[in-house]
Amino acid sequence: MLKVENVSKSYGSKKALDSLSLEVQEGSVFGLLGVNGAGKTTMLSILNGLINIDEGKIDVFGFDIKKDIKEINKISSIIPQHLAFYENLSVKENIEFFASVQYASKESIEKAIEINSLGSLLSQKSSTLSGGQKRRLNIAIGLLNDPKIIYFDEPTVGVDPKSRNEILDSISEYKKLGITVLYTSHYMNEIERICDEVAIIDKGKLVKQDRLDNLLSNRVSDKVLVETLYSSKTSSLGLTLLDDTVVETTQSELSAVLEVLAKNEVFIKQIRYGSSNLEKYFLEVTQ
Amino acid sequence: MFRAMIKKEFLLVLRDRHALIALFVMPAIFILIMSVALKEQFNQDAITFNISVIDQDDSKLSKKFIRKLDKAKSFSLLEQSEDIGILITIPKDYYNLKKKSQKLDLLVKGSMKGDLLEIFKAKLLKEVMDAKLKQMSKEIKKTSFQASKTMKKISLDYDKLYSVKYEKTELIPSSTQQSVPSWIVFGMFFVIIPMSTIFINERKQNTLNRLNSMNVSIPLMTLAKIVPYLVINHIQVWIMLGVGVFVVPLFDTPALEITGSFMALEVLSVALSISAIGLSVLIAVSATSAEQATTIGGISNILLGAIGGVMVPKFIMPDSMKELSNISPMSWGLDGFLDIFLKQADVMMVAYNSALLAGFGLALLMVSMLILRIRTSKGL
Numbered sequence: 001m002l003k004v005e006n007v008s009k010s011y012g013s014k015k016a017l018d019s020l021s022l023e024v025q026e027g028s029v030f031g032l033l034g035v036n037g038a039g040k041t042t043m044l045s046i047l048n049g050l051i052n053i054d055e056g057k058i059d060v061f062g063f064d065i066k067k068d069i070k071e072i073n074k075i076s077s078i079i080p081q082h083l084a085f086y087e088n089l090s091v092k093e094n095i096e097f098f099a100s101v102q103y104a105s106k107e108s109i110e111k112a113i114e115i116n117s118l119g120s121l122l123s124q125k126s127s128t129l130s131g132g133q134k135r136r137l138n139i140a141i142g143l144l145n146d147p148k149i150i151y152f153d154e155p156t157v158g159v160d161p162k163s164r165n166e167i168l169d170s171i172s173e174y175k176k177l178g179i180t181v182l183y184t185s186h187y188m189n190e191i192e193r194i195c196d197e198v199a200i201i202d203k204g205k206l207v208k209q210d211r212l213d214n215l216l217s218n219r220v221s222d223k224v225l226v227e228t229l230y231s232s233k234t235s236s237l238g239l240t241l242l243d244d245t246v247v248e249t250t251q252s253e254l255s256a257v258l259e260v261l262a263k264n265e266v267f268i269k270q271i272r273y274g275s276s277n278l279e280k281y282f283l284e285v286t287q
Numbered sequence: 288m289f290r291a292m293i294k295k296e297f298l299l300v301l302r303d304r305h306a307l308i309a310l311f312v313m314p315a316i317f318i319l320i321m322s323v324a325l326k327e328q329f330n331q332d333a334i335t336f337n338i339s340v341i342d343q344d345d346s347k348l349s350k351k352f353i354r355k356l357d358k359a360k361s362f363s364l365l366e367q368s369e370d371i372g373i374l375i376t377i378p379k380d381y382y383n384l385k386k387k388s389q390k391l392d393l394l395v396k397g398s399m400k401g402d403l404l405e406i407f408k409a410k411l412l413k414e415v416m417d418a419k420l421k422q423m424s425k426e427i428k429k430t431s432f433q434a435s436k437t438m439k440k441i442s443l444d445y446d447k448l449y450s451v452k453y454e455k456t457e458l459i460p461s462s463t464q465q466s467v468p469s470w471i472v473f474g475m476f477f478v479i480i481p482m483s484t485i486f487i488n489e490r491k492q493n494t495l496n497r498l499n500s501m502n503v504s505i506p507l508m509t510l511a512k513i514v515p516y517l518v519i520n521h522i523q524v525w526i527m528l529g530v531g532v533f534v535v536p537l538f539d540t541p542a543l544e545i546t547g548s549f550m551a552l553e554v555l556s557v558a559l560s561i562s563a564i565g566l567s568v569l570i571a572v573s574a575t576s577a578e579q580a581t582t583i584g585g586i587s588n589i590l591l592g593a594i595g596g597v598m599v600p601k602f603i604m605p606d607s608m609k610e611l612s613n614i615s616p617m618s619w620g621l622d623g624f625l626d627i628f629l630k631q632a633d634v635m636m637v638a639y640n641s642a643l644l645a646g647f648g649l650a651l652l653m654v655s656m657l658i659l660r661i662r663t664s665k666g667l
Contacts, residue, residue, distance in 0.1 A: 048500035050663060073502045084497040086295065088302045093295075100291030102501050145501070 001026045002047075002149060002180065007056030009042055009204075016042040018204040019056070024149075024197070026061075029171060029181040031195035031212070033188070033282060039204040040184045044151050047182075048078050061148055074102075077147040081154045083138050087127035091118055091137055094126055095144065104144040112143035115173060132163025139170065149180040156190060161244035165230040168194055188279040189243045192216075193227065198278070202286045215281060222250045226257060229267040237264060245269075288503070292511035299485050300519065306481035310523060314474030315530045319538065321466040322531070326540045336407050337363050341376040348382035352418045361410045372396045373407060382422060391415070459602060460629055461541045467531035468624030469597040472617045474527065475520045475559055476591065479567040479584030482516060486571035487580055496663065505659055509652065513564050520560035524552075547627030551637045555627065558641035558648075559620040565648030566616075568655040572662070591615045619643050 002024040009017040017039045024030040034040045045051045046058065049069035058065035060072045085094045095118075099109050113119055116136040121129065126137060135155065142150055152171070156164045171194050174181055185191055191198060192212065199209040208215070226247040228234060235241065237260055240248045249257045251273070261268060300306055340356065342349050356375075357364045365371050376392035391411075395404060420438060428435035489495045498508060531543030545552070567584065574580035592598055595617030601609055612618045623640040626632035 045496075048496070050496055050499060070502050073500055076500075078497065078500055080493040080497060082492045084492050084494040086299060086494070088299055089295070093298065097291050097295045098501070101288045101498065101503050103288070141497075 001061065002030075002182065003057075003059040004043075005057045005059075007043075007046070007058060008054050009039075009046065009051070010054055015204050017046075017053075020201065020204060020206050022199050022206065022209060024180060024182060026148075026180055027175065027178050028196045029175050029183060029194050031191035031198040032182060032184045032201065033191060033198060033278075034184075034201040035186075035286060037203075038201045040201065041153065042204075043201075044078060044153050044182075044184065047072075047076065047151055049073060074145060075148045076151065077142040077145055077149075078151045078153060079139050079142040079155050081157055083134050085126060085137060085141055088125070090123055090125050091129070092122040094137060095122075095140065098141045099144045102145045105146070108144055108146040111146070112140040115143065115170060116140040130163075131158075131160060132166060135159055135163055135167060136170075139167065147179065149182065150174065152181065152183045152185075154185050156185065156187065162230060164190075165245060187243070188282055189246055192225075192278050193246070200282060200285055207285050212278075216278065222252075224249050224251055224254050225272040226254075226261070227269045227272070228261060229269055231264075231266045233264050234261075234266050237261070237266070289507065289511060292503070292508070293514050296485070296512055296515040297518075300481045300515065303481050303484070306484070309477045309480050310474060310519065311526060313477070314470040314523070314527055315534075317470040317473070318463075318466050318527060318530050319535060321470070322463040322535045323538045323540045325462040325466070335363050336361060336410070337365050337368070337370045337372045339365050339367070339371045339374050341374065343379045344377045344381040345379075346382050348418065348422055349377045352377070352382075352414070355414055355418065359410075359414060372399055375411075382418075460600075460625060463531050463535050463541050463543045464625065464628045465600050467527055467535075467543050468621050468628065469592075469600075471524055471527045471624065472559065472595070472620040473588065473592050473597050474523055475620075476563045476566065476588045476617065477584075478516045478520065478563055479570055479588065480581055482512065482564070482567040483571035483574060483580030483584060484577045486512070486568070487574060487577045490662075491576075499663060505656060505663065509568065509656055509659070512568065513561075513652075516564050516567070517557065517560050520563060521556060524556045528552075543628070545628055547630065547632040547636075548634060551623075551627050551632050551634045554634050554641050555620065555623040555637045555644075558644035559616075559623075561648035561652075562616045562620070562644040563648070565651030565655070569651045569658075572655045572659045591617045594618070596621050616644055616647050619647075 002022070004020060004022040006019045006021055007017050008015065008019055020039065020043070022030075022032075032040055032043065042051070046053055046065070047060070049065070049072065053065070061075055063072045063075075065072060085098070089097065095109060095113065098104075113122070116139055118133075118136060118140055121133060121137075126134065129137065139155070155167055159167065168190060171181055171183065181194075183191070183195060195212050197209070197211050198215060200207045225242065226249060228245050228247065230245050234247070235244060239257060239260065242248050247257060247261070254271075258268070338356065340353050342353060353364070356362045373396070374394040376394070378389040378392065380386040381389045381391070424435045424438040427438060489498075495508065499505070528543065528545070532545075533542075536542040566587070570580050570584050570587070574583060592615075594612050595615030596604070596612050597617055601612055601618070601621070604612065619640045623632075623637040623644075626636055626640075630636070
């Protein structure tokens with residue numbers, strides 16, 4: 001598990017992190033929420049050993065970040081927001097290169113290719129991939145070292161809805177594989193969809209950390225969220241959408257909504273009763 | 288790990304067509320153009336005048352004189368051409384000693400410089416005097432055989448008149464000897480283009496940070512970049528030498544002669560490469576965008592080239608400029624190459640220039656690594 005205790009980091013006179021403490025359970029999907037400049041990127045840079053902490057302690061699966069960063073890097077991986085690979089190399093060349101620098105095993109290479117459905121794209125030049133395929137390659141590179149924990153740095157920024165769904169679905173797959181995920185995003189609905197636990201940080205400080213269920217159960221309403229599998233039809237059905245897959249309705253209108261979805265062959269993934277969206281809560285606690 | 292990083296760097300450069308043109312095609316074309324274009328300017332012996340002759344004398348001697356002009360190295364006899372620089376008219380009775388002495392009539396192209404005309408007159412005078420002496424000798428022979436024999440011994444062959452030796456330190460290169468090293472040096476410094484483009488893209492897209500988080504250290508990343516460019520620079524040197532030795536002569540221009548040691552050539556090339564790579568890495572890590580890096584790199588290359596004797600040969604620079612040129616690493620490299628081509632230099636003779644170049648490159652590399660470390664720690 002990942003344990004962050006009273007970590008502080010300053011850039012000159014500006015405090016990026018102020019006695020921040022977090023605890024991420026092994027095998028969970030943990031959402032790190034915060035506005036721009038809240039300290040999310042600083043936190044990820046620290047966890048990757050790119051910058052050092054001024055004060056505090058970080059323990060990653062039993063390794064101390066100050067002493068064992070090389071060991072931590074071997075069991076962790078970051079999926080950067082930018083496409084951090086070589087566009088002039090083919091998919092295979094990129095995977096081979098990043099696998100070689102990490103001494104990755106053949107099995108983990110095959111697993112990364114399979115999970116991200118890159119098998120048919122191996123000989124293709126990376127610059128010719130679609131936006132979603134590029135994202136998948138970016139993620140696959142992060143899986144090559146068979147990590148115990150993966151840090152996702154806003155991986156869906158600027159991504160089309162279909163690719164976004166593929167990415168979010170793949171993160172659910174990592175959970176099944178027992179990989180711990182730390183996920184940063186601006187999009188509350190994404191956090192609501194995939195995370196077990198959430199931490200909200202503001203101005204480098206922890207504002208709230210709790211299980212997602214607990215955060216949302218305190219805010220019971222008549223609202224019902226119907227999460228569907230992605231379909232291009234959903235947006236044209238005249239329903240209230242929170243995003244391209246989540247339909248927002250009330251208990252009284254639920255049966256009518258389900259009928260419309262069934263008629264248009266839009267498949268339902270889950271229905272959440274009495275939920276409130278996280279965004280309202282986030283705005284309340286960060287104001 | 289290191290092998291994979293080198294392979295990646297090679298693949299990226301080899302797939303960058305613009306970089307390949309800048310590294311290999313551009314200097315090769317420059318060598319060819321400059322060697323051919325400047326061959327007359329660098330040739331100390333051959334000044335050839337394009338002439339045409341109107342023979343109004345139409346005598347046996349005038350015809351013999353024209354044949355002699357045709358054979359002389361200094362003159363190229365043409366018939367009705369725009370290239371004719373001087374039209375010589377031999378007047379009637381020019382070789383008739385019994386008649387009043389006549390003048391040769393010279394019609395000179397307006398653009399001909401005065402000092403060149405003086406050289407022409409001197410060369411023509413030699414031919415005229417030679418012919419006249421022979422004619423006089425023939426005439427005297429009728430009265431005195433001994434006097435005629437003595438006259439025949441009088442020679443106007445320049446090679447027999449003077450003994451010319453060049454001072455060794457002031458050897459002047461041929462156009463090929465000047466162009467090949469100049470554009471080798473210039474071309475080698477153009478590694479800034481692919482290196483900075485790749486490096487800045489890696490930095491901007493966080494690939495460097497990603498590699499760093501994969502336990503790839505900054506010195507290893509830098510070293511993995513140096514090795515491929517050392518090889519590329521080396522290939523550049525041998526291709527450009529090949530152009531000088533084999534391609535330039537196809538254009539009626541002297542081939543490159545390498546009189547010095549090949550080991551000296553190797554040592555100097557490696558040192559020059561370290562210098563070029565050092566500057567390239569420094570610009571790549573300091574610039575904020577690929578456009579900025581290529582602009583700064585291009586300008587610094589041109590300035591270093593202009594100061595260092597790439598654009599204008601050092602031997603025609605005034606003394607103050609010669610002094611200034613010594614601050615440019617391109618000048619150190621160029622001097623080393625010229626020593627090898629002209630003065631049969633061995634490794635010891637190029638050791639000083641090589642040490643300067645390697646030291647300059649290593650110093651810049653160390654500064655670059657420091658900058659990169661600071662930038663990485665700030666997450667830039």
